[in-house]
Amino acid sequence: MKCLIIAAGSESGMSTKGDSKPLTQVLGLSLIERIILTAKNTGLKDFYVVTGYNDAEVRDYLDRFSQRRDINITHIINEESEKGNGLSVLKAKKILNENFILLMGDHLFDESILEKLKNEKIADDEVLLAVDYRIKKNRLINADNISKVVVKDNRIIDIGRNINEYNAYNTGIFLCSPAIFSAIKKNLPYGNDYLLRAICVMAEKEKVKAVDIKDDYWIDVNTKKDRKKASKLLYNNSIKQAGPITRYINATFATRIFTPALLKIYKGFTPNQVSFLSFIVALISSLSFILGHAVIGALLIQVSSILDYSDGQFARLKHMASRFGHFTDITLDRYADGFILLGMFYYSLSEIGGKEIVGIYWSPLTISSTSIIAILGNLMVSYTSATSVVNFGYVYKRRGIVAGRGRDIRLFLLFIGGIMSYFHPIYVFLALLVMALQTNIIVISRFILSWRYFTKETTFRMIGRIKAIIFDFDGTLANTMPFLTELAVKLITANYDISKEEAKRRYLETTGVDFASQLESIFPNHPNNQKIAAGFEERKLESIFDHPVFPNVIPTLKYFRSKNIKTFICSSTKQEIIIKYCQLNKIDILLDNIFGHKPNFKKGQQIDFILQHYKLQPDKVIFVADSLKDCDFSRDKRINFIGIAKIFEKKAFQKKGALSVRSLTELTKFFNKSENYLKYVEKVR
Incomplete structure (x- = not known):
């Protein structure tokens, strides 16, 4: 336009x-x-x-x-x-x-x-x-x-x-x-x-x-x-939301004094020139500490910090923000921090090194080690920020220590340490000690967070290549598990010598296969197994249609259809029952196919048929179910698995190394999150 x-x-x-x-x-x-x-x-x-x-x-x-x-x-x-x-x-x-x-x-x-x-x-x-x-x-x-x-x-x-x-x-x-x-x-x-x-x-x-x-x-x-x-309006709109030091000190002084003064001196100042000016002030600050003028050095630290805010304000006021400008700014900031810390290191070594203060001997080795750790920690905060984006496409957005966007706070701590040297030189070293602790705690916290994120990234990338989802039927799409559990417990306790609690536990532990196989697993070679299994299937056929699908089933199936992901049902419930159930609940039209138990066509054969007929690679298929047995079953078939944490807690799936969600709604949200993550990574890279 x-x-x-x-x-x-x-x-x-x-x-x-x-x-x-x-x-x-x-x-x-x-x-x-x-x-x-x-x-x-x-x-x-x-x-x-x-x-x-x-x-x-x-x-x-x-x-x-x-x-x-x-x-x-x-x-x-x-x-x-x-x-x-x-x-x-x-x-x-x-x-x-x-x-x-x-x-x-x-x-x-x-x-x-x-x-x-x-x-x-x-x-x-x-x-x-x-x-x-x-x-x-x-x-x-x-x-x-x-x-x-x-x-x-x-x-x-x-x-x-x-x-x-x-x-x-x-x-x-x-x-x-x-x-x-x-x-x-x-x-x-x-x-x-x-x-x-x-x-x-x-x-x-x-x-x-x-x-x-x-x-x-x-x-x-x-x-x-x-x-x-x-x-005044433009100044107010150029104030960037940040931490308390920037908001109440740096932004105030920059907006009222530094930025107007620089524009008064020369209206053609660019953000990069202001960044360089901030760096020069930091060098003079370092030199002041080396020469023993710690208070002057401290004041110049804060001036440099204010100018560092002012360069960003120039970029916003003059519409000159650029990636190269940002690169220049953060590069000069790292050099500035390094020189300031070296100056404070030299000052501490000169003033308190080898001396006994408040009954403590401050060895040159202690001062040197602490200072080096502070310098390295400060560099690593910046380095981990950059590498997290390059390697993971991830930005530390959390508030608090992990975010680590606190250069203004770190410089303010050094400023306070320098000012307090008016009373005793040890305060400069204490500021270095705080800096060493703070920066390295940030780095360690980020390492832990990145490890957790790395494990998520593997899952996100797995989600990103999915072409088909196979849903279990009972307890995943159909809200039938309470009814089936009650029926199973009633039949088991009536025909076997077992308590209700034990019957329920064993039934749930063995879900994922047909009821006859469950009974054979719980009570091997019992003569009544086939008769009781037949009674279970008969009662199931009579009442299963009274129990509807979960409310989020239809939106979930529509969501995956919009993403061109194929959807199937694979179950140990008889196929004719599932087809009739899906037709009554009007979800058959949202599924690519429906499979259930038939002679010589159990879950293994059902999944093999889906993979072969629809030409799907196992690593591009997910089986979504609520049973731990289905988790083992998926692993044997080398397809991905996501558990629905209803009859089993999330921890139970996690112990098996499987991802789990609490509902189908959470499943679609997870897909969206994965999609957004992958788009962000591509954009960053």
């Missing part, structure tokens, strides 16, 4: 006479630069800028900006810029023959407003306008200088500066169809060449839709007061 920007306005009321408003500087960037860069962040690539007042100066400025930022900008000249801004829009008629974004050259805004507009549907004869309903709450806006809007049922029915009763502000951010050109042209014979008048004409025909910007910010920059508001 193309973007048209009106920047033909007259001189700015914010600077010297003759300057164009679009070139007005706000925190190191001109208004027009900020507008284009914000729009570019939403995916817009082709920009058409209408210039008029000081045309040559603005075009020359934009040409240099275009080359510097590699942005495609086309100039459109309006020789009648002193007239209404509708003419500026009309100048683009021959170029823009499809839907386009229309922006004002003096309005700053949140990029999410454009995201909303771009996602809206627009008819061929419509215009969409982003409106702000916060007419009483938005203190950024001077109502006397902007146009108001009357909105009813998401349609604009009136727009203008002199409306007394209104319910929204015009943000000056439009999604237009080419119909806007006809509306402007229609008004020209009547001497009205303003864009708002064309919008009014379209509004009368109910062709202007309103899009609520909700809590997103925007500001019309017309005066010096507006520019101050815009600066």
